[in-house]
Amino acid sequence: MRLGRDFFTRNTILVSRDLLGKTLVYRDGKDIYKGIIVETEAYISTNDEAAHFNKGLTERTRIIDEAGGHVYIYNIYGMYQLFNIVAEVPGIHGAVLVRALEPIKGIEKMYKNRYKKTYDNPKRREIINLTNGPAKLVMAYGLSKERHYGLDLATSRELWIEEGIQLSREDIVRSKRINIDYAEKGRDYLLRFYIKDNPFVSKK
DNA sequence: CTGATGATGTTCT
């Protein structure tokens, strides 16, 4: 069952935590991709200099003003794109960065998207490396800002979130976010969540 | 396994 609007229009930090264990589904024509979300980060509207929308919205971030459930994809370092999910009700600004997935379906296609070669007796290392980072999962799924920016996960026919695996409290680890040391306010906030001992988590 | 380095171009000042 797809998650509806009510899941996404809650507090950003709760959405970020509750996204763990859920399934990100992408249907591209006849290809279906599925993966369990194993790592997320929350970016919030107050006192968080790491958030792109900290000083108001721009052309890049405008979708964050919409209702929770919309897709925010942006370019980084000139060569990568990262996938985020808008949270909160319209007018409140918050977003969740999806940092890592555990591939469930469409693995052979992901492999081709990532390595540009056919899937044949892959190494374990290559499978882990498919989706264990925020730009990697975008490449594996074949998502892009041009095609998917602004899609609504609550209603889209090609991209949505489903229930996945059941987690208990002790399966969830909370820590500082990655690579935001430039942010004086916010660098030490515990807004990163990941599934304990999952091999696809990007960093310990 | 770890840590260091270079690639690369959009976005915002």
Added chain:
DNA sequence: GAACATCATCAGA
């Protein structure tokens, strides 16, 4: 003109 929510690759151990 600087900054940047990253990754692949390489050297060393």
